[in-house]
Amino acid sequence: xxxxxxxxxxxxxxxxxVQAQVSVNPFTRAVLERSxxxxxxxxxxxxxxxxxxxxxxxxxxxxxxxxxxxxNQLQLDFSLRDVxxxxxxxxxxxxxxxxxxVTDPLFDRKNPGNNLxxxxxxxxxxxxxxxxxxxxxxxxxxxxxxxxMMRPGDGEKGLVDAxxxxxxxxxxxxxxxxxxxxxxxxxxxxxxxMSKRALLLDxxxxxxxxxxxxxxxxxxxxxxxxxxxxxGLGHGPSCLGVHVLQAPTHIATLPVGLSADCFLMRxxxxxxxxxxx
Amino acid sequence: xxxxxxxxxxxxxxxxxxQLGELLLLHGRLFLMRDAAHxxxxxxxxxxxxxxxxxxxxxxxxxxxxxxxxxxxxxxGPTTSLRMDPFLPALLQAGACATMGKGLRGEQARQACQRxxxxxxxxxxxxxxxxxxxxxxxxxxxxxxLGPEAIFQAEVEDFPALVxxxxxxxxxxxxxxxxxxxx
Numbered sequence: 001x002x003x004x005x006x007x008x009x010x011x012x013x014x015x016x017x018v019q020a021q022v023s024v025n026p027f028t029r030a031v032l033e034r035s036x037x038x039x040x041x042x043x044x045x046x047x048x049x050x051x052x053x054x055x056x057x058x059x060x061x062x063x064x065x066x067x068x069x070x071x072n073q074l075q076l077d078f079s080l081r082d083v084x085x086x087x088x089x090x091x092x093x094x095x096x097x098x099x100x101x102v103t104d105p106l107f108d109r110k111n112p113g114n115n116l117x118x119x120x121x122x123x124x125x126x127x128x129x130x131x132x133x134x135x136x137x138x139x140x141x142x143x144x145x146x147x148x149m150m151r152p153g154d155g156e157k158g159l160v161d162a163x164x165x166x167x168x169x170x171x172x173x174x175x176x177x178x179x180x181x182x183x184x185x186x187x188x189x190x191x192x193x194m195s196k197r198a199l200l201l202d203x204x205x206x207x208x209x210x211x212x213x214x215x216x217x218x219x220x221x222x223x224x225x226x227x228x229x230x231x232g233l234g235h236g237p238s239c240l241g242v243h244v245l246q247a248p249t250h251i252a253t254l255p256v257g258l259s260a261d262c263f264l265m266r267x268x269x270x271x272x273x274x275x276x277x
Numbered sequence: 278x279x280x281x282x283x284x285x286x287x288x289x290x291x292x293x294x295x296q297l298g299e300l301l302l303l304h305g306r307l308f309l310m311r312d313a314a315h316x317x318x319x320x321x322x323x324x325x326x327x328x329x330x331x332x333x334x335x336x337x338x339x340x341x342x343x344x345x346x347x348x349x350x351x352x353x354g355p356t357t358s359l360r361m362d363p364f365l366p367a368l369l370q371a372g373a374c375a376t377m378g379k380g381l382r383g384e385q386a387r388q389a390c391q392r393x394x395x396x397x398x399x400x401x402x403x404x405x406x407x408x409x410x411x412x413x414x415x416x417x418x419x420x421x422x423l424g425p426e427a428i429f430q431a432e433v434e435d436f437p438a439l440v441x442x443x444x445x446x447x448x449x450x451x452x453x454x455x456x457x458x459x460x
Binding site (some may be wrong): 038040041042043045046049050054055057058059060061095096097098099100109111113139143172173174175178212231232233234262263264265 | 300311313342345353357380381388399401406408409424441450
């Protein structure tokens with residue numbers, strides 16, 4: 001069997017989470033450097049100020065969504081869920097972040113003051129490692145999320161039209177240029193989860209199936225044509241990338257899930273190598 | 278940074294001279310509030326627990342992160358204005374002269390700006406560490422128990438904002454069919 005050390009997971013996940021909040025990723029930086037909008041100066045200045053002060057890039061330090069892939073030959077002598085929740089609690093307690101959760105969503109909406117809970121998706125894969133990806137998901141971009149239960153006959157054109165119309169209406173509110181994840185197939189819940197998982201991919205990465213890779217490029221072109229612009233003000237790029245993930249589905253269904261991330265694309269991943277015991 | 282220097286205390290008198298798309302640098306006092314405080318102040322059928330004087334005030338749709346020791350404010354930036362659209366007519370009727378947030382607003386909000394001679398400003402999003410440096414003082418005005426959703430009063434300096442709906446109801450977002458509210 002293989003093991004990983006609880007303290008190592010805790011420490012490295014904590015460091016990665018802080019890093020994602022205060023340090024801009026290279027794709028976003030490149031876009032900021034070459035695009036001009038009324039606020040270009042302050043947007044670039046922000047990258048430096050956040051790094052130097054430890055203040056988060058955005059005041060919405062989000063809900064943290066983890067995607068765990070646990071090797072089937074790995075034996076954990078601790079509760080990974082508890083460790084990840086504690087990582088979030090400790091990082092948010094010891095950094096100038098914002099507590100952005102409410103415990104009861106409908107009635108009380110009381111803020112627990114610890115940014116818990118984090119959302120954790122977990123699956124077992126073949127192997128000996130523990131791989132943990134995460135998204136720092138702000139509310140503004142999360143509100144762009146959408147699920148369509150399309151008719152199988154709607155096909156590619158139906159999907160493209162639905163995505164385009166939806167983002168034309170609400171895209172400007174999600175801090176463009178947007179990173180868009182699309183989940184096609186599965187069940188309703190699976191389509192949404194795939195759309196989130198697609199946001200873990202980086203601009204430039206492509207679906208290995210050439211038909212889906214072409215769909216990604218087509219959607220990028222269509223979203224660019226919406227001219228949302230930086231900050232939704234109509235100038236500069238509208239889309240940082242589109243990633244599509246697909247899965248088998250029922251003969252009667254064509255679920256399509258959409259998730260979007262803001263231009264900061266705050267995320268991270270750490271892979272822990274299992275040690276033989 | 279370029280931009281027309283505007284004192285927030287005079288924004289109400291100036292509003293008809295502000296040009297669509299004009300970049301402003303705000304100085305003076307802003308009032309921060311977002312979803313939860315709006316719901317308490319404008320509950321619809323029932324009487325609100327608290328009433329505040331909104332005459333001539335500029336409301337910033339925002340909830341700050343925690344400050345570093347010695348700083349007036351933590352990272353701060355606009356939230357989606359569209360969600361506050363249902364409350365805008367009541368706020369402008371109560372005397373507020375401007376609102377500031379991010380993103381497009383619905384037709385109802387555009388009409389409210391026109392009717393009450395008010396402007397809607399867009400503040401830059403995703404640059405919250407820089408904006409924290411532009412805040413000199415900050416204090417809670419009401420609903421402290423809401424944490425980052427409390428109503429705050431902030432003294433700002435060189436705070437950047439773009440005129441996105443002018444007092445005649447012209448909008449930078451014309452041509453984009455915004456939903457009535459939500460998002």
